[in-house]
Amino acid sequence: GLVGLGRIGQEVASRAQAFGMRVLAHDPYISEEIARNLNVELVSLDELCAQSDFLSLHVPSSVDTFNMFDADRLSKCKSGLRLINTARGGLIDETALADAIESGHIGGAGLDVFSQEPPTETRLTTLPEVVATPHIAGSTEEAQELVGVEAAAGVRDYLRLGIIRNAVNFPAIAPEETQRLQPFVNLAQKIGAFVAQLATGRIKTVNIRYYGELATGKNELLVGAVLMGLFKTMLSTTVSLINARAVARDRDVEVIESHSTRPRDFTSLLAVRLETSLGQLWVEGALFEHGGPRVVLLDGVEIEASIEGASIVIRNLDEPGVVGTIGAVLGEHGINIAQFALGRDSTGAVAVVNIDESTDTEKLNPDGTVIKALLANPAIKSVDIVRI
Numbered sequence: 001g002l003v004g005l006g007r008i009g010q011e012v013a014s015r016a017q018a019f020g021m022r023v024l025a026h027d028p029y030i031s032e033e034i035a036r037n038l039n040v041e042l043v044s045l046d047e048l049c050a051q052s053d054f055l056s057l058h059v060p061s062s063v064d065t066f067n068m069f070d071a072d073r074l075s076k077c078k079s080g081l082r083l084i085n086t087a088r089g090g091l092i093d094e095t096a097l098a099d100a101i102e103s104g105h106i107g108g109a110g111l112d113v114f115s116q117e118p119p120t121e122t123r124l125t126t127l128p129e130v131v132a133t134p135h136i137a138g139s140t141e142e143a144q145e146l147v148g149v150e151a152a153a154g155v156r157d158y159l160r161l162g163i164i165r166n167a168v169n170f171p172a173i174a175p176e177e178t179q180r181l182q183p184f185v186n187l188a189q190k191i192g193a194f195v196a197q198l199a200t201g202r203i204k205t206v207n208i209r210y211y212g213e214l215a216t217g218k219n220e221l222l223v224g225a226v227l228m229g230l231f232k233t234m235l236s237t238t239v240s241l242i243n244a245r246a247v248a249r250d251r252d253v254e255v256i257e258s259h260s261t262r263p264r265d266f267t268s269l270l271a272v273r274l275e276t277s278l279g280q281l282w283v284e285g286a287l288f289e290h291g292g293p294r295v296v297l298l299d300g301v302e303i304e305a306s307i308e309g310a311s312i313v314i315r316n317l318d319e320p321g322v323v324g325t326i327g328a329v330l331g332e333h334g335i336n337i338a339q340f341a342l343g344r345d346s347t348g349a350v351a352v353v354n355i356d357e358s359t360d361t362e363k364l365n366p367d368g369t370v371i372k373a374l375l376a377n378p379a380i381k382s383v384d385i386v387r388i
Contacts, residue, residue: 001052003068004087005030005040007166009058013040016054024048037217049077054084061088071096080107089113098124112137164221169242181221184214184270185241187293188222190307190388191272191285192229194295197386198313201278205254206230211269215259223257226272266296298350303343305352311386312364314351317379318344325380326353329373348381 002009005027013023023040026048035042049055055077059065069083070093077083083106085092094115100106101124108129117135119125125132137143154165164178208226210219227244239247248255266286273282284297285307295305298313305311312330316322323342330337330353339354364370364385374383 001025001048001055002040002058003027003045003048003055004058005035005038005042006058008087009056010038012056012058013038021054024051034218045073046076049073049081052078052081054082056084057087057091059087059091061090066090067093069093069097071099074100074106077106079105082106082108082110084110086110086112089115089117094119094121094124098127101127101129164241167242177217178221180217181219183287184268185221185225187285187287188225188270189229190293191270191283191295192226193233193388194229194285194307194386195272195274195281195283196230196233198283198384199274199276199281201276203230203251203253203274203276205256205275206248207256207258207271207273207275209258209260209271209273211260211262211264211271212267214268214270215261219257222270223255226270227255269296271297295352298343298352300347301343301345301350303341303350303352305341306339306354307386307388308354309338309388310355310364311388312351312353312355312370312374313384313386314353314374314380315382316349316351316377317381318349319379322349322377322379323351325377326351326374329370330355333370333373335370 002012002023002025005013005025009025009027013025016023017039023038024043024047025035025040026043026045027035030042032042043051057069059068065088068091074093074096077100083092083097091113092111097106097109101108106129108131109124110131110133111125112133112135114135119132124130138147150166158164206227208219208223210222214222221241224241224244227248228239228241231239231244231247235247237247245255269284269286271282271284273280282297282299283295286294286296288294293307295303295307297303298305299315314322314326323340326340327337336356337353338356341352341354343350371383371385374380
């Protein structure tokens with residue numbers, strides 16, 4: 001049993017499961033989904049005490065947790081329980097614990113922390129059923145060196161790879177989970193930036209949906225990446241994976257996540273739908289083995305378009321001559337086409353034209369000559385410039 005299923009509690013759960021143990025936990029701040037992904041069952045504190053053979057505490061010291069294991073709580077524990085506290089002193093009424101061990105109701109205890117350190121009352125620590133350690137593991141020369149190395153490695157990993165470890169204001173994510181998500185973080189950020197530059201009106205809601213392999217596991221990194229890409233195109237303030245949700249909340253932008261098991265044509269797919277004061281914009285993206293991040297759906301129209309560098313996004317009626325117009329206009333203005341992606345359905349067509357970065361940016365302003373020349377064709381309904 002675990003009281004507290006945060007970063008350390010999750011590590012203890014993993015190690016307990018390696019020994020074939022069934023793991024229960026009580027933590028009112030952990031979602032059912034997270035617990036389910038960890039193969040841990042969330043229960044009430046009373047149920048946890050009644051069922052656990054071993055009980056490990058991993059909660060902070062607060063008014064709510066002070067002496068949470070008092071005589072009454074200990075009496076509700078399963079007979080023979082071994083109680084472990086390596087978290088904070090003050091979580092256990094030490095006199096009550098000594099009484100419970102001497103009576104035979106509690107089988108023993110492992111204690112690294114005490115209400116007073118070093119403990120002056122030796123009755124509990126001298127019991128043969130108690131293993132007491134002096135809470136100095138972090139004070140050795142080796143530990144202090146490791147703390148420094150870990151802090152430096154944490155900064156390095158974030159700056160180089162975007163991996164966040166042990167943050168106090170961001171959910172803890174296991175290294176293997178970070179490694180699984182890292183390629184999709186790049187995709188999510190670019191999809192966020194892509195939809196932001198196509199959207200019109202005030203953003204009200206950001207809907208993020210995961211398909212395929214992305215539909216399992218924790219995807220908080222992807223939420224932050226979508227929002228970071230979205231807001232970085234709009235704001236001059238710093239937006240990061242850590243503060244992206246707070247930025248959305250401050251601007252009254254609702255963030256909704258959903259998971260779908262519906263089969264799609266891709267192993268993993270990320271969909272983002274923006275709801276604005278003027279309508280909706282729906283984009284789906286996927287990773288291609290040799291093509292990198294790609295847009296594969298734009299407002300319901302299937303397409304396969306690169307989202308690197310500068311692009312011109314064109315919506316038009318599906319009529320002859322539009323592609324020729326696009327090529328002619330860009331050629332006349334000295335704009336070189338790097339890639340041209342086209343998609344169409346019964347409602348019309350969409351083109352994403354990747355262009356060389358050397359293009360004169362003034363020509364591509366909303367009132368620039370290129371945009372005006374393209375819109376002169378009555379079949380072309382809109383032209384947007386996207387820079388990733």
